[in-house]
Amino acid sequence: MDIISSEKDFMSDAISFEEHWARTHQFDPPAIFDSLREERPLARMVYPDGHVGWIATSHELARKVLSDPRFSHSMEFCHFPTTHWGELTPNSPEIPGMFIYMDPPDHTRYRRLLTGEFTGRRASQMTSRVEAMVADQIAVMRERGTAADVVEDFAEPLALRVLSEVIGLPYGERDRYANAPTVMHDPDSKMEDVGPVYEQALSFFIELIERKRKQPEDDILSRLIADGQLTDEELCNMVALLLFAGFGTTAPALAVSVFALLHHEDQLAAVRADPAKLDGAVEELLRYLTINQYEIFRTALEDVELNGEVVKKGDTVTVSLPAANRDPAKFGCPAQLDIERDTAGHMSFGYGVHQCLGQNLARVVLRVGLSALLREFPGLRLAVDFDEVPLRLKGSVFALKSLPVSW
Template identity: 75%
Template sequence: MNDAISYEEPWARTHQFDPPPLFDALRAERPLARMVYPDGHVGWLATSHDMVRKVLGDPRFSHSTEVGHFPVTHQGQVVPNSPKIPGMFIHMDPPDHTRYRRLLTGEFTVRRASRLIPRIEAVAAEQIAFMREHGAPADLVADFARPLILRILSELVGLPYEEREHYANAPALLHDPDAKPEDVAAAYERASSFFVEVVEGKRKQPGDDLVSRLVSAGQLTTEELCNMMILLLFAGYETTESALSVGVFALLHHAGQLAAIRADPAKLDGAVEELLRYLTVNQYHTYRTASQDVELGGETVRKGDTVTVSLPAANRDPAKFMCPGNLDIDRDTSGHVAFGFGIHQCLGQNLARVELRAGLSALLREFPGLRLAVPFDEVPLRLKGSVFAVKSLPVSW
């Protein structure tokens, strides 16, 4: 395994829950391996827990799209470099990243997320009532996970859920590698135009929501505000929806783990963290580019080299987690990187956690007989794409 691998090799997921087996071989033999990127750049792939955290925590690595090499193609096309987009701070370095992120930090604290629990529980109850009204079988994705996550995020940000046709489809298309570029562009443009209307509406009549507070602060332009809304939607919607849906799928398959939670609901918090580690739905869009030469694991990463870090591989590292291929809700999951690491660690992770806890709690409490309505192997999966997901999850109760 001395030659550089192709970018296509590591992302060939074939199992419902496990990352590609190549990760295990790479992690054992060369946790920082050479990888040929779609544009021909020969960069790196990090697969060990230690190496992933080193890269993500090192300020000598940039997350700018101006200099990086994208590790996958879209519709078979190389994703080109792009200039900074005002407000889209996820792909910025300090001090720009720091300035934008600081404006949102207070909106996503543990305390703020905890205050949303009653509302999340109420929405979960409404979606369960919807499922009961329409009867089994139901699609847990379309009837529960998707509306629960989108309704809460929309209310938090200040988007009118009843007008979701303007913006709800854009994240799914962006994360779908098979989506046509023109469809992605059209959905993005539609969402952007709608967000301009939302911002202008908040200027005239502010409410109790994130966008209204940002508008009132007066530090951002309309363009910055709209791009920040797009970022929050793209980063916080489909990822959490998928974590919830695939998490239920995993529990229904691991009957012993599910029974343990039912017997002792206090285990739910640990179960959420273990599902995040075990599944790691954020698959392969995490990469950094060296702004100077960096010595890592006996290798020299040259200035301009891009390192893709595999969060799923890091969370299955046996040097960090004993028997990492097992779903074990009683294990110590501290240090998992499902939400990333370093200054770009997921801003909305506290919200995601309370949504996952509330969603799982409601489902397990209200549907003691919850089960798959189709054979395990017939659950349709989205194995490609930046977010690992089930396309639908037919269930009965």
């Protein structure tokens, strides 16, 4: 009888994954994260497939889970904390080249091939090219007259152009691959829409590999082909990973950052008054917004004692980066956007061996993009009421459907 009673308590104490989506404010994570972090920073959570796992909401626990080799990121035995297009994400064996869902040593082998491509120095060398692309998108906005959409006219095309050039995708042929990351990152997409655009993109990548093999250029794909360590299947999947992951985070981060600055007029004024504060502003915006919402998770490879609990082998732990970045034990007054704060240790790019590979390039895009918008449009403002800006709350990334502005 005691066992039955404890099982009921165990289940009733678990929160539902759906509660994550109940935002109370445009820029704030769900309020439940604050209470969880204070009362039980490692809490039971019922996953979409019925698995009763865990969710970690403190900065300390987030770092512990993401740096502990006893936790896996493999898709073979994990439980996804979100649904995709209304469907459960099935377990699957490792996909060659898709190293984001691998553990060492396989993850290490693939990632090492790309580490040199995304150093701070390499990203800095891209600055002039990014500036040129930003100037082109500024011109597109001006062509609209005195109003434009930051998402459609600036953030998305800029992120796609930068990634295309770095990876080696011909932007002039973007109609053959650009729909795939857009559709796959849209939680409102229909399941039947995803397969065709994904297959179209993969078919183009395979064709492109053959072209690059014959006529290599100065890009990641050409260098990986010349290196000779990867099969065509691995190359194709690695291109898909770099494009989809990079586009799906960089474009939303830029658009939501513009939205946040336009709303926080004192912070916007401070950046305008002293452009040298922009680097700090970018880091604070990354922390404050934390667009990577709900798909950071790890599965225990063995029983692990954590925060006084035993996470059993096979249990999945979701790590809430938005909650970790709003932990008052790490950041004073964390619910405030403060470009003057010390943001060291923020986890917007994750932590541990899976920390975002392209974070240096993302910072360049954010810094150059924001700088140009503020400089070129001194009267930039929202073209609709604050509450009318359409948000994209479900899915793995916090994003905007559109951001109408005028000047």
